[in-house]
Amino acid sequence: MKNNASSSVVTRLDRSRHAAPQVFERLREMILSLELTPGTVLSRAELANRYGLSQTPVRDALMKLGEEGLVDIFPQHATVVSQINVSSALQAHFLRRSIELEVVRTLAEQHDAALIAALRATIARQTELLDLNNYERFALFDQTFHRQMYEAAGVPQLWDLVRRLSGHIDRLRRLHLPVEGKTMAVVQEHTEIVDAIERGDATAAQAALRGHLSGTLHQIEQIRTSHPDFLTDD
Template sequence: MKNHLSRSAVVHRIDRSRHAAPQVFERLREMILSLELTPGTVLSRTELASRYGLSQTPVRDALMKLGEEGLVDIYPQHATVVSQINVTSALQALFLRRSIELEVVRTLAQQRDVGLLAELRATIEKQAELLDLKNFEQFSLFDQAFHRQMYEAAGVPQLWDLVRRLSGHIDRLRRLHLPVEGKTLAVVRDHTEIVDAIGNGDVDGAQAALRKHLSSTLNQIDQIRASHPNFLADD
């Protein structure tokens, strides 16, 4: 049975000086990736328009863009539903991200930029401060910031935008995995190993640490599926 949007959800002020559809898209996307909107949740265009104080047109446009990313399933004249997490799509997103980031860390290890290393270590420290608080949403934001900093330092920020657009399914898998005992600590440890290898100019070490880091969630796919059987689909 499908869930419906709770009355407390989607409380978000629209900036009237900006286009509405991108704001609705970003907010709904955040809620889907954080699993505040779980797979199977029905998104009513009429209800969303009412909550945002908008016409249905920008809401429709936002939902169509979410559909393009595979985050919702749109059934014309029927309903829009938050999609299940597609494992095949997650694997392809991981393949792309790993391919790009292996070159990113290679570039950074060759540069050995002291300023970047300080920035990355500061981000890791912020993550470490959240370990005992179990603030998974903030932890995830710093995780994204860590990787974005590396892309920007390597001179390929647009590739980060590309990866983010294609990573909705793998991001939701990671969000399911994050509360597992020891996972957040492992992320901090992996990030530290990556930065240490970059600082030492150790290309092989940085790439090995990155491979381990990016693959850890999909290595636990059977356990995640067992814990959330209704959230995952294979294709």
């Protein structure tokens, strides 16, 4: 176990919404962005103080994070941000690739000009961030790009499913983003996918997608070398 995530600053929540989902969403985002790194201890009492809540909604949020494998809960002891499980990451990648290959095939057959324009606009936003090293916003637009495709293919609930199961692969990708040339490669790969969809070339769109999704997995050993305490095969 490493550092303890604590803060004396109260974080305001939307009082028109239930508290537990908001705490879950905020902690999940912090874990996926690696603001909370593997091994960070999450104190229920300190989190309750930070969000101005009782411990019950905090407990519920932590339990949901545990269900996604993002924290390890040791009853009566501590809750700790989990290591990145490589096996879970590979399974999430398999699921996402399987679904998105069908998604891009469907989109290539639709010839939806509005979708093409929307996807290119998202790529343009990513391009603006290339020299800013703003990896959080870059990753956000990456998620937006893929969500737009799921929605256009008429399967937004599958995007929700993929997101729930992708915590480990998302953290691997976040570790990979700062590597020189990675963000530029993502922009180029997104562009290749959209170009193929616009041409109505389902085979090329699937090939571009397959290469795009597999990039981080080819770098697992390098990531493990750079962050030996973050990854586990268990």
